[in-house]
Amino acid sequence: MLERVLRKWKQYRYRFVPWIALNLKDRSVRSVAEGDSDKIVPDTDVESNLTRLLSAFSQYDDREDKRLTYTAHALKAQQNLALMHEVLGFAVERHQSVILGGGRGVVVTAGVVPTGSVTSLYPGLIYEQYEPIFFQSLGNPFIFRCIDGLLIDGNDKGISKFLYRSCHGRDRIGPYTVCDDSWLTQSPLNPLSVGQYVNNHNKDYPANVAYQEFDVPADFPFHLRKYLPNNFYSSSFERSHLPQRLTRLVALVAVRDIQCGEELFSTYFTVVH
Numbered sequence: 358m359l360e361r362v363l364r365k366w367k368q369y370r371y372r373f374v375p376w377i378a379l380n381l382k383d384r385s386v387r388s389v390a391e392g393d394s395d396k397i398v399p400d401t402d403v404e405s406n407l408t409r410l411l412s413a414f415s416q417y418d419d420r421e422d423k424r425l426t427y428t429a430h431a432l433k434a435q436q437n438l439a440l441m442h443e444v445l446g447f448a449v450e451r452h453q454s455v456i457l458g459g460g461r462g463v464v465v466t467a468g469v470v471p472t473g474s475v476t477s478l479y480p481g482l483i484y485e486q487y488e489p490i491f492f493q494s495l496g497n498p499f500i501f502r503c504i505d506g507l508l509i510d511g512n513d514k515g516i517s518k519f520l521y522r523s524c525h526g527r528d529r530i531g532p533y534t535v536c537d538d539s540w541l542t543q544s545p546l547n548p549l550s551v552g553q554y555v556n557n558h559n560k561d562y563p564a565n566v567a568y569q570e571f572d573v574p575a576d577f578p579f580h581l582r583k584y585l586p587n588n589f590y591s592s593s594f595e596r597s598h599l600p601q602r603l604t605r606l607v608a609l610v611a612v613r614d615i616q617c618g619e620e621l622f623s624t625y626f627t628v629v630h
């Protein structure tokens with residue numbers, strides 16, 4: 358009996374550690390097959406969705422990554438939100454959740470999201486299982502666990518914010534940045550980077566998006582990397598013995614059409630069979 362319980366427990370690829378500890382009684386799970394096959398749509402679709410949108414941002418952007426003034430930053434964020442609507446046919450933004458006590462959530466503020474679209478991305482600093490994340494994880498509800506054990510810290514405050522900014526600066530190549538840190542502000546320059554605010558579904562609000570993990574291939578256009586909201590905690594030198602991936606992204610993919618005004622809800626629990 359105990360063995361069965363333990364086996365079942367180990368099968369959980371729980372996404373948010375503190376949340377699962379407090380809400381076991383409310384759980385409902387999304388099943389995925391063995392391996393990393395949590396694919397809602399082919400990875401190539403995720404990549405083409407992204408490159409289409411990021412290329413549109415890039416067309417209106419300077420090549421070099423200068424620090425913007427507060428006003429210029431806010432204007433660019435608004436411009437990119439409008440471009441998102443134009444290119445993808447919808448826009449999403451942070452908003453008070455419809456769930457009482459649910460804090461912030463993410464809402465479709467324009468257009469309709471077609472099934473299979475990338476609605477948002479889960480931003481943050483990526484840790485290997487053996488890397489030190491203890492202090493960052495204290496009281497932090499934003500640690501996302503990937504199916505293969507990688508952890509993504511999507512907290513936009515405190516030590517998490519400090520570490521992301523520091524790795525963002527470390528990995529600059531001359532004047533160019535290889536990831537985006539504007540998701541740490543109120544106005545992300547890539548409006549997709551709000552997936553960390555998506556709340557867990559409940560019986561009144563079933564899940565309308567699901568997490569899909571995606572490794573960015575080495576031939577991803579360099580000039581678009583500055584819009585990607587993830588980076589590794591360890592440097593490329595420290596990672597030289599590991600599988601080569603530019604970064605890990607977690608896309609929240611629509612599992613049905615989502616209308617304007619609806620909030621996005623995911624499933625924080627995933628069982629791998």
Ligand SMILES: C[S@@+](CC[C@H](N)C(=O)[O-])C[C@H]1O[C@@H](n2cnc3c(N)ncnc32)[C@H](O)[C@@H]1O
Nearest residue numbers: 376456458459460461498499553554555556557
């Ligand atoms: C990843 S964060 C999501 C963003 C969060 N709502 C916020 O305001 O920052 C996870 C936390 O959101 C809250 N949350 C998520 N789903 C919820 C739900 N269905 N009902 C109430 N609170 C929820 C819990 O506090 C959880 O620890």
